Amino acid sequence: MELTPRIRQRILRDFGEGEREAVEGMLTDLQQSLDRHVDKERITAATLLHAAGNMDALLLAVQDARDDWRDVLMGSGLEHDGWERRLDAEFGPAARRGLPGWRKFFG
Template sequence: MELPSRIKRRIIKDHPQGDQQTIEELLLELMDYLKKTGIDTERVIAATLLHADGKTDRLLNCIEEVRVDFRDILMDSGLEHADWPDRLDAEFGT
């Protein structure tokens, strides 16, 4: 399993080099969890990164928030509406 390339690019853009590998590993674990629940993984992973806003400690809190109720992170990041694919493309590229 691998993170989508645009998610990887965003990690590199937003987070210090020393944290990037750990962040990728944490998001892969989250992706595995989300796949088991049938939730759209890229949307939720992207929402987690957006809401974390480049802050690693905030990212850890966001991951916990997703495990409690993923809908909260969608609302916190602005990816809760039907236009989320367009917003994702605008924020992360294609």
């Protein structure tokens, strides 16, 4: 799975162009290590929220997510019901692919 556009945008905002490639690589590797039945964007977003633009904090959050992805959800605001609204508030709305005319409204 690729990183979603809103995750990529947040990486650029929080880390800047100089660290973008390294951060994207770490988060892509994290997503590949996760079980296919979990919401990978949710876990990736929680990891970024914990990092708050700090590379050392990102390394710790990635390790927490690898050890037990539920740990990284705690304290991120994405751990309870309604996490989708928080994700949209922090990262912007997700593109609604698959709906007729989605590009017209979300593209």
